[in-house]
Amino acid sequence: MRVEQxxxxxxxxxxxxxxxxxxxxxxxxxKKIRNMNISFTGKTDGKTVSIDVSDIYYIESVDRKIFLYxxxxxxxxxxxxxxIDGAIVDTDLVRISRTCFMNVSHLKExxxxxxxxxxxxLDNDEKLIVSRKYLKDIKKIFRRKLL
Numbered sequence: 001m002r003v004e005q006x007x008x009x010x011x012x013x014x015x016x017x018x019x020x021x022x023x024x025x026x027x028x029x030x031k032k033i034r035n036m037n038i039s040f041t042g043k044t045d046g047k048t049v050s051i052d053v054s055d056i057y058y059i060e061s062v063d064r065k066i067f068l069y070x071x072x073x074x075x076x077x078x079x080x081x082x083x084i085d086g087a088i089v090d091t092d093l094v095r096i097s098r099t100c101f102m103n104v105s106h107l108k109e110x111x112x113x114x115x116x117x118x119x120x121x122l123d124n125d126e127k128l129i130v131s132r133k134y135l136k137d138i139k140k141i142f143r144r145k146l147l
Contacts, residue, residue: 035091040084042068042075051075053091057106057122059084061099071124096120096138097131104141 008014015033019026038053057069059077066077066084077084084093084101092105108123110130118130118138130138 031090031092038087038091040068040075040077040079040087042077044073044075049075053088053093053103054105056093057103057124057126058128059093059101069126094134094137094141096128096134098133100128102128102130102138104138110138 017026017029017033032054035053039050040053040056042049042051051068051070055070057071060067060069061081066079066081068075068077081099085095088101092103093101094104096102102120102122106122106124108121111119111121113119113129116132116135118135120128120130120138122128
């Protein structure tokens with residue numbers, strides 16, 4: 001792979017990806033580039049901040065309040081789960097239960113636990129439960145990550 005860069009004055013940031021054959025590597029690269037433009041606004045300690053989708057480990061709804069979890073911080077989100085669902089198309093965030101989305105780019109491993117549930121371990125050692133309803137999708141994504 002060859003990487004080139006050049007500065008062009010008075011032009012927006014433009015990324016051109018050339019490839020001999022469209023494959024999983026190209027697809028993953030394009031996804032990551034597209035995800036760079038997606039962010040959510042969260043609140044913490046009286047401050048409002050923008051959090052890139054790639055920095056979010058998981059999103060959870062607790063008592064009708066939505067929280068965005070990064071590696072070490074938690075932010076309150078004022079939108080709804082359906083707002084998030086519409087914004088995360090073609091990102092690494094996937095629904096793992098009715099109340100939780102997980103970023104599969106931070107997924108370290110998956111373990112089978114009782115009642116046909118899975119436990120997802122993230123790279124910050126956070127553990128999440130994947131409900132049976134979303135089991136098939138998560139297994140498919142995890143297998144694809146291993147290839």
